[in-house]
Amino acid sequence: MYLLKKKMVSVCISTYNGEKYIRRQVESILIQLSEDDEVVISDDNSTDSTVEILHSFNDTRIKIIKNQTDFLQKYTYEKITENFENAITNTKGNLIFLSDQDDVWHENKVALAKAKIGDNLALIHDCRVVDENGSEIYPSYFQHIKAKRGVIANIIKCSYLGCCMVLNRDILQKAMPFPKKVPHDLWLALIAEKLNSLIIINNKLIDYHRHSESSSTSAFKSDKSIWFKLFYRYHIIFELIKRFLKSN
Secondary structure, eight states: OOOOEEEEEEEEEEESSOTTTHHHHHHHHHTTOOTTOEEEEEEOOOSSSHHHHHHHTOOTTEEEEEOOOOOOSOOOHHHHHHHHHHHHHTOOEEEEEEEOSSOEEOTTHHHHHHHHHTTOSEEEEEEEEEOTTSOEEESOHHHHHTOOOSHHHHHHSOOOOGGGEEEEGGGHHHHOSOOTTSOHHHHHHHHHHHTTOEEEEEEEEEEEEOOTTOSSOTTSOOOOOHHHHHHHHHHHHHHHHHHHHHHO
């Protein structure tokens, strides 16, 4: 059992065949962490050099764990959620930062988030949307998608990205285990919203990369069918009702 450390930062990264971008992402993270912080990386059986690149840092703050899954279908959000849950379960810090494998953190992200989150269960910040070469696509993700607060508004259209999310460890008691058919980031944001404990800041603290290998369509038009979208939202509502009935 891990000894939890209240002032410690844990960064969680879900990796899967991320060799093209993972080095620059981890470099942008490590430079902001103290010697007592950690980067917990759950790798979902990458077949490229992702794990070798991570080992090459030779940094004791990096902890690589395997997510033991066996699947043949396209890498879906269910698998990403499962991978993040594996990483989060193995953290020791009181503040948990979620990170994609292919973005770049701005140099003030950790310090500013730590200063702003207070006693809130979660903090979400804005980001700059860029292409695979780092060229700006949109200066503000929030402005581009017309981000809105609220549980209903975000079930209809999610405004929040996991890679822009910082969690107070206390939220895990309410949110975990994650429902199988609800993305982890939306689920965490909805739990914090429902408990009136989500702080949103307009600071752009990462470069959010969109490219042909991206695992989600965030910032672009969804390619999902209307039936998928309806079924997806049904599951979100069902899981929220079930979770809060269970907790009361």
